[in-house]
Amino acid sequence: MARIAALRRVIADPDGHALRLARSLKRLQKHGESRPAVGPATSAFRLSPELGAIATLLPAQIRAGLDSWESSG
Numbered sequence: 001m002a003r004i005a006a007l008r009r010v011i012a013d014p015d016g017h018a019l020r021l022a023r024s025l026k027r028l029q030k031h032g033e034s035r036p037a038v039g040p041a042t043s044a045f046r047l048s049p050e051l052g053a054i055a056t057l058l059p060a061q062i063r064a065g066l067d068s069w070e071s072s073g
Helices: 002-012 014-030 049-065
Strands: none
Touching (some): 002 049
């Protein structure tokens, strides 16, 4: 239930959350941290169809956005 509430907060203000995430990632990259690991989406069967689609697509979109990050591996 906490994940659903968190997802609804993000949907209510996606621009603000995207900016905060971008700043955090830039800060990590600037300090030479390794690329964050984004796991696969978990089951979204309890979510509405719209939230389920977003919840399952989001990890793949984040991984694609991190492709330019230098890998330490």
